Amino acid sequence: ALELKLTPALVLLRSTLEQLQEKDTAKIFSQPVNQSEVPDYLEFVSQPMDFSMMVTKLEGHAYCSIADLEKDFNLMISNCLKYNSKDTMFHKTALQLKEVGGAVLRHAHRQSQSIG
Numbered sequence: 448a449l450e451l452k453l454t455p456a457l458v459l460l461r462s463t464l465e466q467l468q469e470k471d472t473a474k475i476f477s478q479p480v481n482q483s484e485v486p487d488y489l490e491f492v493s494q495p496m497d498f499s500m501m502v503t504k505l506e507g508h509a510y511c512s513i514a515d516l517e518k519d520f521n522l523m524i525s526n527c528l529k530y531n532s533k534d535t536m537f538h539k540t541a542l543q544l545k546e547v548g549g550a551v552l553r554h555a556h557r558q559s560q561s562i563g
């Protein structure tokens with residue numbers, strides 16, 4: 448539709464990231480894992496990622512597509528699944544966010560295709 452023609456890719460990236468953050472109702476992904484509180488974190492996770500870092504990257508034009516955003520989202524989820532064992536709230540929350548976030552991203556991919 449015409450109004451999508453006026454929607455720059457950056458606006459779609461921003462709204463997609465905002466939708467993903469809204470799904471993280473426990474806000475466990477809002478900020479980096481505090482490495483002084485979790486001293487062994489970097490033994491399991493080589494590339495930390497969280498939503499605050501993704502916002503900084505987005506505003507710094509580090510994401511050229513929904514696929515770029517999806518890569519960091521998937522990294523953030525897999526870090527959490529790796530560090531936190533299956534029986535933890537964090538692990539279960541990450542699995543749920545992976546599901547609902549996937550739907551948000553699939554919808555965003557469709558929208559970006561119709562922008563052209």
Ligand SMILES: CC(=O)c1c[nH]c2ccccc12
Nearest residue numbers: 475476480485527530531537
């Ligand atoms: C997202 C994640 O793994 C974590 C979010 N907060 C944490 C606190 C201790 C250990 C891990 C975490």
